[in-house]
Each structure stands twice: as structure tokens, then as C-alpha cells.
Amino acid sequence: MIISLVGYMGSGKSHISKILSQKLNFRVIDLDREISLQNNLSIAEIFEKRGEIYFRKVEKEILEVILNTQENIVLSVGGGTPVYYNNMDTINALSTSVFLQTSVPILTERLLKQKEKRPLISRIDDGDIPEFIAKHLFERNVFYSRAKYKVITDRKTPEMIIDEIISLVSPTL
Numbered sequence: 036m037i038i039s040l041v042g043y044m045g046s047g048k049s050h051i052s053k054i055l056s057q058k059l060n061f062r063v064i065d066l067d068r069e070i071s072l073q074n075n076l077s078i079a080e081i082f083e084k085r086g087e088i089y090f091r092k093v094e095k096e097i098l099e100v101i102l103n104t105q106e107n108i109v110l111s112v113g114g115g116t117p118v119y120y121n122n123m124d125t126i127n128a129l130s131t132s133v134f135l136q137t138s139v140p141i142l143t144e145r146l147l148k149q150k151e152k153r154p155l156i157s158r159i160d161d162g163d164i165p166e167f168i169a170k171h172l173f174e175r176n177v178f179y180s181r182a183k184y185k186v187i188t189d190r191k192t193p194e195m196i197i198d199e200i201i202s203l204v205s206p207t208l
Contacts, residue, residue, distance in 0.1 A: 036061075036201040037101075037108045037130035038204055041123075041182050043146040044114040044153060045170055048194070052111035055197050066116060069097050072179040077153040091119045098122060102129035115155075117178040122163050127183065131204050134182035135196070139169050 038055070040048040051066050056063035067078050070093055075082055081090050094116055101110060102125060110130065117123040126132050145166045150157055150164075159167055184203045188196055 036204075037104075037106075038200070039102075039110045039112050039126045039130040039132045039182075041117050041126065041132055041179055042135035043142055043168070043175060043179070044155065045142045045149070046114075046135040047188055047193070048111040048114075048135055051193055051196055051200075052109045053136065054131060054193055055200060056109040059107070059109065059199070060064050061109045062071065063100055063109050063111070064092065065111040066094065066098060066101070067111075067113045070094055070113075073097065079152070079157075082154045086179055088182070091115075095120050095122060096104055099125060102126065114175070117181075118175055122183050123178045127181065132182035132184070133200055133203065134179045134185045135177070136185055136187050139165055139172065141189055142168050142172075 040052050040055075051064050052065065053060075070081070070090070071077055074093065076084065078090070081093075093112065098112070098116060101108065106161055114125065117126065123132075146153060146156060146168070147161060147164060150161075155159070156164055156167065172204070184200070186196055186199050191199075
């Protein structure tokens with residue numbers, strides 16, 4: 036079984052996937068980390084040196100390879116992954132998808148702390164980040180909301196989120 040966590044950057048996909056995989060004894064894969072390892076470059080360097088079109092093409096290829104394995108995996112999917120190509124269809128067809136829904140104020144608070152590591156927002160003024168996130172979420176929620184399950188993460192501990200995910204997917208475990 037593969038559980039794919041989708042949601043906006045800063046929603047907790049990487050953190051939750053690590054703990055969830057340990058609890059379920061599943062392998063954890065962070066899609067962005069896989070892309071980075073296979074290219075010997077950070078995500079920021081891939082965007083800078085090879086461009087977003089290259090990144091999205093490689094992202095799709097690696098996503099499909101991972102989703103076609105027979106292993107038990109918790110997959111943390113990049114924030115933009117569901118938006119491109121038919122990736123959300125592929126994620127839904129080959130895994131159990133969970134949308135980690137997080138509010139704009141919480142995303143803003145988290146992302147301001149990680150701004151340098153996030154190529155999408157690294158050059159945006161701090162004061163403009165909430166509006167950027169809100170606009171981006173408006174565009175992306177159409178894709179995220181197609182996930183099989185949705186977990187609202189605001190005011191929940193990682194353990195609460197993980198317990199909720201397990202209770203949602205447990206009939207298929």
C-alpha cells in the first residue's frame with residue numbers, strides 16, 4: 036500500500052510522513068528529496084540551473100516509478116506535484132491520497148521561517164507572502180481537494196494528524 040500526502044508547502048507533509056511511516060512500519064519517500072538525489076542538486080539548484088519545465092518532467096517520471104512499486108510506502112509529494120500533467124489522477128489511481136489542509140496564517144508563519152529554502156517564495160517580500168499563499172492555494176486547492184481523504188491540520192499535534200490518517204486509511208491497510 037502507498038499512502039500519498041498532498042498539500043501546500045509548509046503543510047507538514049515531510050514531517051508527518053516520517054512519523055507516519057515509522058508508526059506503520061512503511062518506507063518513507065519524500066518526492067523532492069528523491070528528485071534532488073537523482074539529480075545531485077538541491078530543488079532550488081534544479082529550478083535555477085535547469086528550470087521548472089525540466090523539474091516538472093523529472094518529477095512526473097520519478098513519481099510514476101515510485102507509485103508503481105509494490106512496497107508499503109508513505110510518500111510525501113511536492114506542493115506543486117498534483118497540479119502538473121495528470122499527476123493527481125496518477126496519485127489517486129496508484130495510492131491512497133490524503134490532503135493535509137492547512138490555513139493561510141499557519142502556512143505563512145511556517146514558511147517565513149523557511150523562506151531561504153523555498154525557491155517559490157525566496158524572493159517575495161515577507162509582507163506579500165500571505166497574499167501569495169492565498170492566491171496559490173486558491174489555484175491548487177482544486178487539485179488537492181481531489182485526494183481521497185482530507186485532514187485539517189490546524190491546531191492539531193502531529194500525533195493527532197497521524198491518528199486521523201490511520202483511522203481514515205485503516206480499512207485499506
